[in-house]
Structure formats: C-alpha cells, structure tokens
Amino acid sequence: MLTINGNSILDGIAIGTLRVVRQMQPSISNTPATDPEAELARFEQARLRAIDQQNTLYEEALLKAGAEIAAVFSIHALMLEDEEFMGSIRTMIRTEHSTAEYAVLVSGSRHAAVIAGLDDPYLAARSADIEDVTQSLLETLTGVLPAPLQFDQPFILVADDLAPSQTIRLDKKQLLGFVTRKGSAASHTAILARSMNIPALVQCQEVNDNWNGRQAILDGYSGTLYLDPTPQMVKTFSELRRKDEEHRALLTRLRGLPNQTKDGCTIEIEANIGGLEDLAQVEENDAAGVGLFRSEFLYLNSPAAPTEDEQFAVYKQVLKRLAPKRVVVRTCDLGADKMPDYMDFGEEINPALGLRGVRFCLTHPDFFKTQLRALLRAACYGNLAVMFPMLTRAEELEACKELLEICRAELQRQGIPTGPVQVGAMIETPAAVLNASEIAASCDFFSIGTNDLHQYLCAMDRQNQTLDSFSDPRHPALLRAVEWTVQAAHRHGIKAAICGELAADPTMTEWFLRIGVDALSVNPVSVLPLREQIREMDLMGVFAFMPPEVRFTK
Amino acid sequence: MKEIQYTITDLCGLHARPAGELVRLAQSHQSQVRMLRGERSCDVKSVLSLMGLGVRQGETVTVQTTGPDEAEAADAIQAFLSARV
Numbered sequence: 001m002l003t004i005n006g007n008s009i010l011d012g013i014a015i016g017t018l019r020v021v022r023q024m025q026p027s028i029s030n031t032p033a034t035d036p037e038a039e040l041a042r043f044e045q046a047r048l049r050a051i052d053q054q055n056t057l058y059e060e061a062l063l064k065a066g067a068e069i070a071a072v073f074s075i076h077a078l079m080l081e082d083e084e085f086m087g088s089i090r091t092m093i094r095t096e097h098s099t100a101e102y103a104v105l106v107s108g109s110r111h112a113a114v115i116a117g118l119d120d121p122y123l124a125a126r127s128a129d130i131e132d133v134t135q136s137l138l139e140t141l142t143g144v145l146p147a148p149l150q151f152d153q154p155f156i157l158v159a160d161d162l163a164p165s166q167t168i169r170l171d172k173k174q175l176l177g178f179v180t181r182k183g184s185a186a187s188h189t190a191i192l193a194r195s196m197n198i199p200a201l202v203q204c205q206e207v208n209d210n211w212n213g214r215q216a217i218l219d220g221y222s223g224t225l226y227l228d229p230t231p232q233m234v235k236t237f238s239e240l241r242r243k244d245e246e247h248r249a250l251l252t253r254l255r256g257l258p259n260q261t262k263d264g265c266t267i268e269i270e271a272n273i274g275g276l277e278d279l280a281q282v283e284e285n286d287a288a289g290v291g292l293f294r295s296e297f298l299y300l301n302s303p304a305a306p307t308e309d310e311q312f313a314v315y316k317q318v319l320k321r322l323a324p325k326r327v328v329v330r331t332c333d334l335g336a337d338k339m340p341d342y343m344d345f346g347e348e349i350n351p352a353l354g355l356r357g358v359r360f361c362l363t364h365p366d367f368f369k370t371q372l373r374a375l376l377r378a379a380c381y382g383n384l385a386v387m388f389p390m391l392t393r394a395e396e397l398e399a400c401k402e403l404l405e406i407c408r409a410e411l412q413r414q415g416i417p418t419g420p421v422q423v424g425a426m427i428e429t430p431a432a433v434l435n436a437s438e439i440a441a442s443c444d445f446f447s448i449g450t451n452d453l454h455q456y457l458c459a460m461d462r463q464n465q466t467l468d469s470f471s472d473p474r475h476p477a478l479l480r481a482v483e484w485t486v487q488a489a490h491r492h493g494i495k496a497a498i499c500g501e502l503a504a505d506p507t508m509t510e511w512f513l514r515i516g517v518d519a520l521s522v523n524p525v526s527v528l529p530l531r532e533q534i535r536e537m538d539l540m541g542v543f544a545f546m547p548p549e550v551r552f553t554k
Numbered sequence: 555m556k557e558i559q560y561t562i563t564d565l566c567g568l569h570a571r572p573a574g575e576l577v578r579l580a581q582s583h584q585s586q587v588r589m590l591r592g593e594r595s596c597d598v599k600s601v602l603s604l605m606g607l608g609v610r611q612g613e614t615v616t617v618q619t620t621g622p623d624e625a626e627a628a629d630a631i632q633a634f635l636s637a638r639v
Binding site for chain 1: 561563564571573574577578597599600601602603605606608610611612
C-alpha cells in the first residue's frame with residue numbers, strides 16, 4: 001500500500017477505482033495568419049459562443065449549487081466582455097497578425113500569470129478562472145474538445161487539474177471523488193465540489209498516471225490517498241463512509257423541521273462555534289442560530305490582541321451570513337486555562353478561581369471596550385446578542401451593561417453606526433445560580449454553562465483526571481441548579497438556554513424539555529441527532545417538577 | 555470628480571459575487587470609475603483589472619468617479635460597498 005497526501009476540500013470519503021484522464025492540449029503555433037480580418041471574425045464568433053456557454057453553466061450551477069456559487073460563471077462571462085483582456089487579443093491579431101488561437105493563448109496565459117502572482121492565496125487562485133475562459137475560447141477555435149469525464153463504473157477521477165466549468169458538469173452518478181495534481185483549496189473548482197458534496201484532494205503532486213484502474217481510498221478528513229488499501233482498511237473506511245451517509249440522510253430528512261415532540265412541545269437547538277470556520281457546519285446542520293460564539297478564540301488564535309476592526313470584520317461576517325438567525329457572542333472568556341502569551345494575568349495560585357471572564361474584562365476596561373465597540377458596530381448587520389461569562393451577581397452584569405452603553409455613546413459621538421444588542425448572562429458559578437432572580441431582572445436571557453457550573457458546584461477541578469471516580473456530569477446538585485435557574489428565568493419572563501456539554505447529552509433531553517428549558521446550544525453535528533430524538537418523544541403533557549435524583553441516581 | 559473611501563470588511567476581500575456585481579454596477583454608469591489602493595489603481599468597469607488590484611480584507615480603498623453622473627455613481631457604489639463587502 002502506498003500513501004500520498006494532498007489538500008482536502010471536503011470532509012468525506014471515497015473508495016473505488018482510479019480513472020486517470022489526460023487533458024488533450026491542442027498544438028498552437030505562432031504561424032502568422034494571412035487574413036487578420038477573418039481571424040478577428042473567428043475570434044468574435046468564438047467569444048460570443050463562450051459567453052453563451054458561461055450563461056448555460058450559470059443556469060446549471062444555479063440549480064446544482066445555488067446563486068452564491070453560480071456567480072463564478074457570471075464572472076467568467078464578464079471576463080469575456082472585459083475590454084482590456086479582449087482588447088489585447090484583438091490588438092495581437094491586428095498588429096502582429098497572430099491567429100485567433102495564438103492570441104487567445106498568449107493573452108490568456110499572461111493575464112492568468114498576473115493574477116497567480118498576487119500575494120493573497122485566495123485571489124491568486126482566481127487565475128484558474130482566467131484559464132477556464134481561455135480554454136473555452138480555444139475549444140471553439142481549435143475544435144479540440146476536452147476528454148470526457150465519464151465512465152460506466154463508479155470511479156475516482158485523477159487529473160492534472162479541473163476547471164470550474166468541468167467540475168459543474170461532472171456526473172455525480174458514477175463519480176466518487178477526484179484527485180488533482182494542481183489546483184487550490186481556495187479555487188472555484190474546490191468551492192463547487194464542496195457544494196456538490198464531492199470529496200476531493202488537490203495539490204496531490206505524487207499522483208501517478210500509471211495508477212489507472214487501481215483501487216484507492218480517498219480520505220478527505222486527513223487529506224490522504226491510500227493506493228491499493230488492505231481489506232481491513234477498506235472495511236474501516238467503508239464504516240466511516242456509512243456514518244457520513246447516515247448523517248447526510250438525517251440532514252435531508254430533518255432539515256427545516258421543528259424540534260417538536262409528538263405532543264407539541266418545542267425547544268430551540270442552536271450551535272456552539274469558535275470562529276468563521278464553523279459557520280458552514282452551522283448552516284449544514286440546520287441550527288436555529290449560534291447559542292455560543294466563544295469569542296476568546298479570536299484572542300487565542302492571534303499573535304497579538306485582535307484590534308477593533310479585526311474583530312468587527314469577523315462578527316460582521318458571522319452576523320451577515322446567518323441573519324436573521326440570532327448569534328450569541330460570549331465576550332472574551334480568558335484566564336484560567338485560556339491565556340494568550342501576549343497577555344499578563346499575573347501570578348495566580350488558583351487561576352480557575354482567579355482573574356478570568358468578566359473579572360479580567362472589568363478590571364481592564366480599555367481592553368474590554370475594544371471588543372464591545374466591535375460588537376456594537378457589527379450589530380448593524382444581523383441579529384446579535386452578547387453574554388457575559390463568570391458573573392456572580394447582578395452588580396457585575398450592571399457594570400458590563402454600563403460599559404456597553406458608554407461604548408455606544410462614544411461611537412454615536414464619532415458618527416459610527418451601532419445596532420441593537422440583546423444582553424444575556426452566563427450562569428456558571430454557584431453564586432450566579434443563587435442570585436438568578438436578581439440577575440434575571442436585568443438581562444434578556446440566561447445561558448447555563450454546565451461545564452464550569454459543575455466544577456464550581458462540586459469544587460472539583462475539571463482538568464484533574466484523578467477525580468474521575470467522583471465526577472458525575474449529571475450530578476444531582478448540578479441538575480437542581482439548572483432547574484432553579486430555569487425557574488428564576490421564567491419568573492422574570494426571560495428564556496433560559498443550556499450551552500455546556502450536558503446540552504448534547506441525549507439522556508438529558510427529555511428532562512430538559514420537561515423542566516421547560518427554552519434552548520440547547522450544542523456542537524453543530526449534534527443538532528440533527530437531537531432533533532430526531534425530540535421528534536420521537538411524547539411527554540404526554542407532563543411538565544411538572546420531577547426531582548432529578550429520582551431519574552439520575554448514580 | 556467624486557471620491558469615497560471604504561474599508562473592506564469582507565474576509566475574502568472583493569470576491570466573486572460582490573466583485574462581479576460591483577463591475578456591473580460601475581458599467582451601468584457613464585462616468586469613469588477607478589479604485590485606488592496605495593500607489594496602484596484600477597478600472598472598476600474591468601473585472602480583471604479589479605481582481606489584479608488584489609484588494610484584501612482590512613484595507614481601505616478610494617473610489618473615484620469622474621463624468622456626467624459622478625455623484626450618482628459614487629452614491630450607488632458607497633451603498634453597495636457598505637451593504638456587501
């Protein structure tokens with residue numbers, strides 16, 4: 001067995017026979033044309049035909065992949081109308097007496113090279129689009145058509161590169177995945193393949209044309225191609241692929257349906273995210289919104305504290321993309337186990353009980369205001385809620401809200417627009433549970449962080465593995481605290497969500513529904529399995545108090 | 555001549571869909587539309603010229619409109635940029 005690596009564009013698995021396709025390159029020489037006017041006319045005809053083709057591809061992509069992605073082909077059409085690009089081809093034909101195909105080839109390569117030379121990898125990947133339109137002009141001019149990408153048995157396609165126009169036309173009935181020697185994970189080809197759900201590896205430089213007909217496993221999770229895999233590996237990966245397919249089937253079946261029990265009781269299921277890279281998962285798994293955006297990851301994944309503009313850009317993207325769905329941003333929860341190198345928390349004997357969450361933020365107001373200003377500005381672009389971590393009493397929440405209003409007033413004085421923001425409290429300390437009524441009176445919602453609440457209620461360090469025999473994620477004290485908190489929220493007419501790991505525990509779902517929890521915020525992949533479970537339930541209308549210890553004694 | 559400044563907040567800079575829409579928006583006006591990034595500039599009516607400018611997230615660009623409908627063109631582009639990129 002041989003293992004080679006590439007850049008994966010999709011978390012998926014393909015198992016099957018490799019089919020190597022070699023692209024035919026027409027030979028185009030620099031022999032001068034005899035009649036420039038005739039060449040110009042040929043070029044014009046090819047250009048109009050290529051525009052037609054791009055418009056047809058646009059329609060096809062609109063159906064297969066949606067408007068955002070189909071836009072690739074309207075950009076291609078714009079390129080074929082581009083005065084500078086097309087003008088340079090006409091000039092070559094007129095002044096250098098080049099043939100139409102030679103002028104297209106030279107000018108197309110030159111324009112592609114300029115874009116490929118840009119510093120930004122995303123923009124540089126757009127050179128493949130210029131090559132694609134160049135190719136469509138050459139096909140008409142030379143009559144050399146691309147090799148067909150179809151076989152009558154299921155196959156994994158191996159090619160030097162694939163153009164966006166070839167990718168959108170791939171027939172998914174037999175195609176399991178593809179591997180290319182060139183290409184980029186930022187290219188439109190990759191974006192198209194992702195939307196069509198085709199596992200693929202690009203930049204797989206070691207792939208060999210002699211492998212035609214051999215068996216392979218394409219593992220999109222790790223970016224690996226296994227050539228001639230052992231039967232054991234085929235078995236392992238078939239199992240993984242089956243799970244993928246099950247999840248996808250769940251997706252198709254449950255997408256758009258409410259999280260509603262048979263007797264009509266509903267609960268919202270939102271997603272927990274750490275950054276922009278998780279958004280696709282939120283959408284794919286049909287989450288109601290984001291119940292917990294762990295904004296501290298912006299600080300942890302950065303060499304210096306992110307500026308207001310950097311944070312604004314990220315929040316704006318998230319809000320715009322998910323609007324009108326709500327996004328709950330937890331303000332930066334640094335300290336304890338999350339300390340970026342560039343920040344100084346001082347020496348602490350007990351960091352889990354130290355300067356963390358809002359305690360750090362409230363003692364470093366300038367640092368905190370940078371984030372609050374970014375959030376207020378981003379609020380113009382969607383449905384934003386902000387919640388504060390590690391609160392113990394209403395006064396701390398009031399201090400946060402006051403700072404938020406100071407930031408808003410400052411922005412307004414500077415003429416910078418701000419949007420409306422809901423304010424929530426994270427309930428994750430025993431003190432906050434006991435003060436839940438007072439806190440509920442001055443905020444719009446609760447979110448219960450069960451991980452920290454468990455560690456603080458039981459005085460058990462969650463990172464100390466020697467405590468495992470004492471640790472119980474469904475500790476009766478934790479469940480009583482959850483119920484107490486939910487009741488306090490409802491007395492004050494606000495909603496209560498659960499955002500810790502307990503939220504995704506399927507053995508807890510029924511109980512959460514019975515005590516009236518309004519929302520669960522979970523890892524995106526847990527959204528649909530929970531929805532499926534809820535839709536099977538019948539609570540028979542029983543919502544009354546049910547002592548947790550009856551059901552969950554260890 | 556009318557001039558506007560805008561800081562690109564979209565993470566992908568001026569990427570496929572907004573770039574195409576901006577080019578068509580510029581083309582729908584008679585005025586000349588140029589975008590300036592540092593020392594370099596481009597013709598916003600040409601998609602390749604715009605891509606070649608290589609505008610990235612976080613950068614501030616200047617858009618200049620010159621011609622009979624320069625005020626309308628500047629307003630339309632300002633509105634488009636704040637809504638889309």
